[in-house]
Every structure is written in structure tokens, then in C-alpha cells.
Amino acid sequence: MIFPEENLLERLRRERPLVHCITNYVTAGDVANYLLAAGASPVMAEEPKEVEEVVSAAQALVLNLGTLHEGKVSAMELAGRRAASLGKPIVLDPVGAGGASFRTEAAKRLIEGLPCTVIRGNASEILALAQGTHSVRGVDAGEQDEISGANLEACVKAAANLARVSKAVIVMTGKTDLVTDGRRTCRVRNGHPMMKRITGTGCMLDALTAAFLGLSSREGRPGDPFERAVYAAAVHGLCGELAWARTAEENGGAGAFRMRLFDAVSMVTDRQVLEGARLEDGFRDTES
Amino acid sequence: MIFPEENLLERLRRERPLVHCITNYVTAGDVANYLLAAGASPVMAEEPKEVEEVVSAAQALVLNLGTLHEGKVSAMELAGRRAASLGKPIVLDPVGAGGASFRTEAAKRLIEGLPCTVIRGNASEILALAQGTHSVRGVDAGEQDEISGANLEACVKAAANLARVSKAVIVMTGKTDLVTDGRRTCRVRNGHPMMKRITGTGCMLDALTAAFLGLSSREGRPGDPFERAVYAAAVHGLCGELAWARTAEENGGAGAFRMRLFDAVSMVTDRQVLEGARLEDGFRDTES
Amino acid sequence: MIFPEENLLERLRRERPLVHCITNYVTAGDVANYLLAAGASPVMAEEPKEVEEVVSAAQALVLNLGTLHEGKVSAMELAGRRAASLGKPIVLDPVGAGGASFRTEAAKRLIEGLPCTVIRGNASEILALAQGTHSVRGVDAGEQDEISGANLEACVKAAANLARVSKAVIVMTGKTDLVTDGRRTCRVRNGHPMMKRITGTGCMLDALTAAFLGLSSREGRPGDPFERAVYAAAVHGLCGELAWARTAEENGGAGAFRMRLFDAVSMVTDRQVLEGARLEDGFRDTES
Numbered sequence: 001m002i003f004p005e006e007n008l009l010e011r012l013r014r015e016r017p018l019v020h021c022i023t024n025y026v027t028a029g030d031v032a033n034y035l036l037a038a039g040a041s042p043v044m045a046e047e048p049k050e051v052e053e054v055v056s057a058a059q060a061l062v063l064n065l066g067t068l069h070e071g072k073v074s075a076m077e078l079a080g081r082r083a084a085s086l087g088k089p090i091v092l093d094p095v096g097a098g099g100a101s102f103r104t105e106a107a108k109r110l111i112e113g114l115p116c117t118v119i120r121g122n123a124s125e126i127l128a129l130a131q132g133t134h135s136v137r138g139v140d141a142g143e144q145d146e147i148s149g150a151n152l153e154a155c156v157k158a159a160a161n162l163a164r165v166s167k168a169v170i171v172m173t174g175k176t177d178l179v180t181d182g183r184r185t186c187r188v189r190n191g192h193p194m195m196k197r198i199t200g201t202g203c204m205l206d207a208l209t210a211a212f213l214g215l216s217s218r219e220g221r222p223g224d225p226f227e228r229a230v231y232a233a234a235v236h237g238l239c240g241e242l243a244w245a246r247t248a249e250e251n252g253g254a255g256a257f258r259m260r261l262f263d264a265v266s267m268v269t270d271r272q273v274l275e276g277a278r279l280e281d282g283f284r285d286t287e288s
Numbered sequence: 289m290i291f292p293e294e295n296l297l298e299r300l301r302r303e304r305p306l307v308h309c310i311t312n313y314v315t316a317g318d319v320a321n322y323l324l325a326a327g328a329s330p331v332m333a334e335e336p337k338e339v340e341e342v343v344s345a346a347q348a349l350v351l352n353l354g355t356l357h358e359g360k361v362s363a364m365e366l367a368g369r370r371a372a373s374l375g376k377p378i379v380l381d382p383v384g385a386g387g388a389s390f391r392t393e394a395a396k397r398l399i400e401g402l403p404c405t406v407i408r409g410n411a412s413e414i415l416a417l418a419q420g421t422h423s424v425r426g427v428d429a430g431e432q433d434e435i436s437g438a439n440l441e442a443c444v445k446a447a448a449n450l451a452r453v454s455k456a457v458i459v460m461t462g463k464t465d466l467v468t469d470g471r472r473t474c475r476v477r478n479g480h481p482m483m484k485r486i487t488g489t490g491c492m493l494d495a496l497t498a499a500f501l502g503l504s505s506r507e508g509r510p511g512d513p514f515e516r517a518v519y520a521a522a523v524h525g526l527c528g529e530l531a532w533a534r535t536a537e538e539n540g541g542a543g544a545f546r547m548r549l550f551d552a553v554s555m556v557t558d559r560q561v562l563e564g565a566r567l568e569d570g571f572r573d574t575e576s
Numbered sequence: 577m578i579f580p581e582e583n584l585l586e587r588l589r590r591e592r593p594l595v596h597c598i599t600n601y602v603t604a605g606d607v608a609n610y611l612l613a614a615g616a617s618p619v620m621a622e623e624p625k626e627v628e629e630v631v632s633a634a635q636a637l638v639l640n641l642g643t644l645h646e647g648k649v650s651a652m653e654l655a656g657r658r659a660a661s662l663g664k665p666i667v668l669d670p671v672g673a674g675g676a677s678f679r680t681e682a683a684k685r686l687i688e689g690l691p692c693t694v695i696r697g698n699a700s701e702i703l704a705l706a707q708g709t710h711s712v713r714g715v716d717a718g719e720q721d722e723i724s725g726a727n728l729e730a731c732v733k734a735a736a737n738l739a740r741v742s743k744a745v746i747v748m749t750g751k752t753d754l755v756t757d758g759r760r761t762c763r764v765r766n767g768h769p770m771m772k773r774i775t776g777t778g779c780m781l782d783a784l785t786a787a788f789l790g791l792s793s794r795e796g797r798p799g800d801p802f803e804r805a806v807y808a809a810a811v812h813g814l815c816g817e818l819a820w821a822r823t824a825e826e827n828g829g830a831g832a833f834r835m836r837l838f839d840a841v842s843m844v845t846d847r848q849v850l851e852g853a854r855l856e857d858g859f860r861d862t863e864s
Contacts, residue, residue, distance in 0.1 A: 025601040028601055028602045028643075029602050029603060029605060029606060029775060029776070032602050032603075032775035032776075033774055033775050033830070033831075033834065036772075036773050036774060036775055036830065037773060037774070037829065037830035037831065042775065043672070043675075044600070044602050044642070044643050045643065045644075045672070045676065046643065046645070047644060047645040047646065047678060049646070049678045050644075050676040050677070050678035050679065053676045053677060053678075054672075054675070054676050057675065258831070259831035259832060259834075259835055260831060260832075261831065262829065262830045262831025262834065263828055263829030263830060263831040263832055264829065264831075265829075265830075266773065266829035266830035266831070267829045
């Protein structure tokens with residue numbers, strides 16, 4: 001498997017893209033730390049009076065529906081429209097869609113009103129948006145929501161359908177991550193079960209994906225969001241593996257794992273990603 | 289000392305109760321991580337439009353008054369009433385009661401309006417609610433608020449009185465924790481002074497208690513909130529001891545201790561609790 | 577270099593000053609933990625109905641403009657005026673000033689309306705307030721905003737000018753920190769580049785500075801805010817150095833560094849500060 005774009009992590013550390021996050025207060029600190037550790041720059045701002053100015057200075061925008069409230073949806077719409085008008089990538093995380101109507105409706109409204117570049121969620125959330133309502137269990141995907149043999153085909157279809165309707169790349173995360181733009185599909189087999197024992201790993205991937213999307217275009221050719229989303233998922237999953245390896249070696253638990261995840265993203269290299277990424281289906285049409 | 293219910297941690301890890309937290313933004317991430325590390329599931333949501341739907345899907349509700357604002361009190365009342373109507377346990381943490389009138393009044397209103405299952409606070413907070421106003425020093429209990437020989441009797445009386453009036457189990461935490469339902473009283477001598485050198489250990493105990501309260505009933509017999517609250521306090525205190533043992537061994541300070549606390553709760557077993565719990569007075573009437 | 581006041585850390589751990597923080601939700605937990613680890617006490621509260629009561633019980637106030645929203649500015653004004661009327665020190669952190677008009681205007685309004693004791697920001701933020709608008713790159717100072725040979729003179733002038741106009745001590749942090757009261761100037765050369773790879777190190781310094789400012793006066797002589805601010809910057813920078821030394825020894829990355837920073841502030845002693853502080857220009861007039 002050869003990634004079409006080379007040295008994305010190295011470029012991220014050189015360019016330090018500024019990622020504007022309108023996000024929840026539970027994991028905001030972790031997201032900021034994850035971006036900084038990776039080499040990017042975070043800015044959190046949600047006051048409607050300033051989000052347009054803030055996103056104008058940023059390279060990418062993250063809209064995360066965790067701890068959503070009414071006022072924040074307006075800020076997301078303002079920032080999203082400005083980002084769209086300036087051609088900046090938008091990553092939407094429909095946290096809790098399918099679980100609470102307020103979130104599901106907000107997610108749908110944002111998807112309809114904004115040209116999202118990437119939509120990332122767990123299986124429950126993506127299925128809820130693709131198929132209509134679907135019961136979920138909190139914001140952490142339950143076992144029944146895993147993308148596994150039994151429901152893989154249904155998941156791929158739902159995600160690809162949402163991709164076609166929304167024109168966004170869909171990243172459906174779980175034990176295995178599924179990335180699709182409706183035409184191409186790639187499964188990323190990196191990661192570790194411990195990533196579900198700490199909060200915010202999904203939010204971190206949102207932000208990391210946005211940072212990769214925010215890298216400058218080269219020779220007039222903008223990066224392919226599908227490829228960048230796959231790369232982000234591979235980096236993130238690999239960091240989970242590296243974090244666990246060190247944690248286990250030192251007899252640590254969930255606390256040590258969380259610390260080592262930040263360690264990993266601050267030290268992981270493009271070479272390690274090329275060697276450690278476990279991708280399936282490549283970047284070609286799954287139909288072909 | 290034999291706990292009437294067996295293997296509560298094992299059951300928690302199997303059932304993964306979903307705990308809806310309406311809480312402060314200072315420790316929300318820590319609370320989510322503590323629940324996940326222990327084996328439970330967190331969901332944070334405070335928008336009045338969705339809290340009733342969210343709590344309906346949860347097994348327990350936590351109302352924590354840290355960084356309280358006017359709108360959040362309404363969300364707490366909505367969620368609390370729905371939880372009550374569905375028979376779901378409610379844990380109230382009156383953060384800062386006694387220190388600021390707004391918090392004291394909010395705490396009183398919530399206690400009067402909702403059938404709280406457990407009320408957990410430090411001595412200042414509980415005394416303020418039990419006896420009327422009482423000066424406190426921030427949200428972390430000061431030395432003068434410790435439950436010690438000098439004021440033990442007054443603390444027990446105040447807590448038992450609040451328990452009878454509110455019909456809730458009262459958990460008054462400090463160097464020694466005091467758990468009472470107005471009839472039975474138990475002191476939990478687990479814990480470590482370092483737990484006061486990091487923020488959120490009280491909030492973590494709120495959530496862990498709610499998770500235990502949210503476990504399913506067995507053979508039609510619902511769990512006893514008093515016993516569950518004692519178990520949660522013992523688990524939490526023991527995790528503090530385990531965390532400090534490892535931290536000291538590795539010459540760490542407050543940062544390492546905080547990490548090891550999450551490690552501990554992710555690895556602690558029921559057997560360790562049975563062996564390490566240091567309880568006084570057992571589950572019998574203190575009068576008897 | 578001999579600090580005029582002795583044993584400030586020891587006094588902080590004995591007096592445990594209560595620091596009221598009206599701050600952002602991204603780093604609020606880190607700030608609370610940093611204060612607790614250092615030996616002080618945090619209280620976070622921003623509801624306008626209670627901030628006056630809360631600040632009345634505190635020894636110092638921090639106003640941090642991160643994740644600012646309209647309602648929070650009112651709370652800051654209420655708390656600030658009460659603090660001023662009671663003679664309590666105020667530390668202002670104009671996060672994002674120069675980058676977003678809403679923040680710049682809020683910062684200016686607060687500086688005009690309140691007798692700030694210390695204003696701490698990166699070079700972009702301080703220059704924006706001293707010279708009018710100035711483009712910044714997010715809330716983390718970019719390379720171009722470093723206080724280096726090339727722009728040192730301009731930075732010193734701008735900071736000293738802001739100090740004279742605001743009557744506050746200005747702390748401009750970066751690779752080297754600059755502290756000035758408009759008359760005296762001191763450069764603090766402590767710190768480590770990793771401090772820019774985690775979020776909140778600026779917010780932590782705000783709070784630590786406030787804690788030192790909140791120590792009681794001795795023999796009727798209140799502490800000198802300039803000296804206290806220099807001491808706080810030296811302690812904080814030294815903790816960064818100690819944290820990195822341990823992190824490097826253990827082959828850690830950004831996650832381990834962050835943990836070790838809390839370790840360091842919980843264990844650092846006045847003696848280490850006296851020996852490790854790298855100050856320039858001392859406490860005398862730079863003109864003399």
C-alpha cells in the first residue's frame with residue numbers, strides 16, 4: 001500500500017495548520033493537546049460574534065456536537081458558511097446523533113446547509129444519519145454498533161449512501177474504521193480496544209483529520225480528502241497501538257494509556273505510518 | 289466485613305451502566321474518563337431540549353453544581369424529574385453550597401424538588417445544607433472542615449439529619465468518608481491525602497456512585513443505595529491508595545498520582561476491595 | 577540575583593490562597609490542577625449572580641479571555657469591580673487579543689475599567705493591546721511573535737508602554753519571558769520549548785501568578801507585584817525544565833511532559849528556584 005501523498009506528518013509539523021474547533025467542553029482540552037502534540041495549532045472559539053473572524057484565520061474547521069446547546073448551533077452555522085465561502089475544509093462530528101433528537105436534527109441541518117468535507121462518527125451516529133433514527137447507547141458506540149462481519153455490508157452501504165447525499169467523505173470509526181467517499185472505500189484496521197476506555201479519541205481524530213485537510217495544496221493540486229482522512233485514521237489508530245505497547249510494557253492502565261497516546265502522536269513519523277498502516281481495499285472503487 | 293452484594297465491580301464492567309452527567313466544565317473530562325476507566329459509560333448533556341431524552345436512555349443521573357449557571361439549574365430539574373418518574377437513581381453534588389448563596393439555594397431547591405438517591409459533598413457543603421449557612425473555603429474542603437475527632441459527632445448528626453429530611457443517602461467525604469441513610473452510618477477510612485491535591489476526585493466519586501446505583505436489580509431485589517454508596521467510596525478511596533503506592537515508588541508528584549488514579553480504577557478488582565476496604569460501624573444502626 | 581521576598585513557595589503552601597478563576601473551558605481543569613499541585617486552592621465560577629460573593633472569599637482573581645462569550649464579560653466586570661473595591665489582586669489574560677476583534681475589544685474594556693495588577697499574554701496579544709491591532713496566529717504565539725534579538729527592543733517598549741498606561745505589571749511570555757512595570761524590566765530565561773506543545777501553560781502561569789499575588793502582606797508591607805510576577809515566571813519556567821529533564825530521561829513525549837509539569841510544580845522548592853532562576857536585568861530600572 002503506497003499513500004499517494006508523502007510525508008503528511010512532516011508537512012503538518014512544518015506548516016502547523018490552525019484548526020478552529022467549535023466543540024464540547026468534555027474533551028476540548030484533549031483535542032487542543034492532541035493537535036499541539038501532533039504539531040498543529042488549535043483555536044477554540046464559539047461566540048457567534050467572533051467565529052467568522054476566527055475561522056477566516058484558520059486552515060480548517062471542526063464542528064463537534066458534544067455538549068451541544070442551542071446557541072452553539074448558530075455559531076457552527078456562521079463559522080461553517082464562512083469556511084465554505086473561503087474554501088476551507090469542514091469536519092463534522094455528529095456526536096450523539098440517533099441518540100437524542102436535538103442532536104440528530106442539528107446534525108441533519110448542518111449537513112444540509114454546509115458543504116462538509118468529512119463527517120466522522122461511530123456506527124450508530126452514521127447509521128442514524130444515513131438511515132433515519134437508530135437507537136444508540138450514549139456517545140460511545142456499543143458492541144452492537146461495531147462494524148463487524150455480520151453488519152459490515154449494511155454499514156458500508158449506509159456510509160456510502162450518506163457520502164453520496166452529503167458529498168462528504170464519511171469516516172465511520174469502530175474496531176475497524178471505514179472511510180468512504182461513496183465511490184472508494186477503505187477499511188483501516190489500526191487501533192486498540194483501550195481507545196474506547198478513554199474519552200475523546202473520536203474528537204481527537206476529528207481534529208487530526210481537519211489538520212491534514214488544512215495542509216496547503218501542492219503544485220496547484222489540492223489534497224484528496226478521502227486520502228487525507230484515511231491517513232489521519234491510520235495515524236490515529238497506529239498511535240493507539242504504540243500507546244498500548246508502551247503502557248503494557250510498564251503495567252499501566254487507562255491513565256497511562258491516555259498519556260502515552262499523546263506521547264505517540266507527538267513522536268510518530270510518516271515512516272512508521274507507511275510501515276504500520278493496515279489498510280484494506282486501497283483507494284480503488286470497491287466495486288472494481 | 290462482608291459486603292451484602294458481591295462482585296459489584298465485575299457487574300459494572302459487564303453491564304456498563306450509562307451515566308448521564310449534568311456537570312461542571314472543570315472536571316467533566318476527568319469524570320468521563322473515570323467512568324470509562326472503571327468500566328461504565330458516560331454521557332454529558334445539559335441542553336434543556338434534550339436532557340429528558342438523554343436521561344431516559346441512561347441508568348443513572350448525576351447533578352453536579354460546579355460552574356453552575358442559571359440555565360443549567362432548569363436542565364437539572366427537567367432531567368431530575370424525568371429520572372424520578374422512571375425510577376432512575378439521582379446523585380446530587382452540591383459543589384460550593386454554603387460558600388455562595390446561588391449554589392446553596394440551587395442545592396436546596398433541587399433537594400426539595402427531587403427524590404435524590406445520594407447527596408455527596410464535603411463537610412462544609414453537607415453542613416451548610418443540614419444546618420443552614422456555613423462559611424466554606426472554595427470548593428475544596430479546608431482543614432477546618434475535616435471530619436475529625438473534634439467535630440465527628442456534629443458531622444454525623446448533621447448528615448443523618450439531612451438524610452432523614454431529604455430521604456437520600458448522605459456521603460460526606462474528607463480524610464474519612466461518612467455514609468449515612470439517617471439510620472445506618474458507616475465510616476470509610478480509605479483514601480490518601482493526595483486526592484485533595486488534584487481536582488475532581490469528589491466529582492469522580494459522584495459518578496462512580498451513580499454507576500453502581502445504576503446496576504440492574506437482581507432477582508427483583510433492587511440494590512441498597514446505602515450499601516452501594518459505601519462500596520463506591522471504598523473503591524474510590526482504595527484507588528487513591530493504590531495510585532499513591534505506585535506514584536511514590538516511581539518518585540512522582542501530583543501529575544503522576546492523577547494518572548495512576550485512572551490506572552487504578554481501570555484495574556481494581558472486587559477481591560482487592562474486599563481485602564482493602566477499611567470500614568467502621570458496618571451496615572448496622574449506629575445506635576444498636 | 578537575590579529575590580527580595582523569601583520562601584514564597586513555602587508561604588503559598590502554608591497559606592493556600594484561594595484563586596477565583598473566570599476562565600475558558602479548554603484549560604480550566606489544568607489550571608485547577610496546577611494551582612492544587614502548587615499548593616494553592618482554585619474556585620471556578622462565572623455565573624454573574626455569584627461572582628461577587630465568590631471573589632469576596634478569594635485572595636486573588638484571574639480573568640482569562642479564552643472561549644469568551646458575551647455573558648462572561650459581564651461576570652468578569654462584576655467580579656473585577658468587587659475585587660478592586662476589596663483591594664484584591666487581578667490577573668488578566670487577554671487570550672486571542674489582536675486575533676479577533678471581540679477579544680481585543682473585551683480586553684481593552686477590562687483594562688480600562690479595572691485596576692489590573694498583572695496582564696499576561698504572548699507577544700502578539702501584548703503588542704495588540706500596546707500598539708493597536710496586530711495579526712496573530714491562533715492563541716499560541718507563532719514563531720514570528722517570539723521575543724528575540726530582532727524585535728526585543730520593540731517588545732520591551734510596547735510592554736513598558738502598556739504597563740504605564742494600564743498601571744499593571746506586564747508579563748509577555750515566549751521563549752524568554754519579559755516582565756515589566758514600566759520602570760523596571762526583567763527577562764526570565766527559564767522554560768522549555770515543549771511548553772508550547774501542550775495547551776494551557778500560559779493559563780497556568782496566570783493562576784500561579786495570582787496565587788503569589790494573593791499571599792498575605794508581611795509586617796504591613798504588601799508584596800511587590802513586579803517581584804511576585806517575576807518569581808511566578810521563574811517557578812513556572814523552571815518547572816518546565818524539570819518536567820522535560822524527567823521526560824527525556826524516560827523517553828516520553830508531549831503526554832509525559834504534561835504529567836511531569838504537574839509533578840514538578842507539586843515538588844519544586846524555593847531553594848531550587850533561587851538556584852535555577854535565570855534572570856536578566858534584575859529588579860532595577862533598565863535605564864539606570
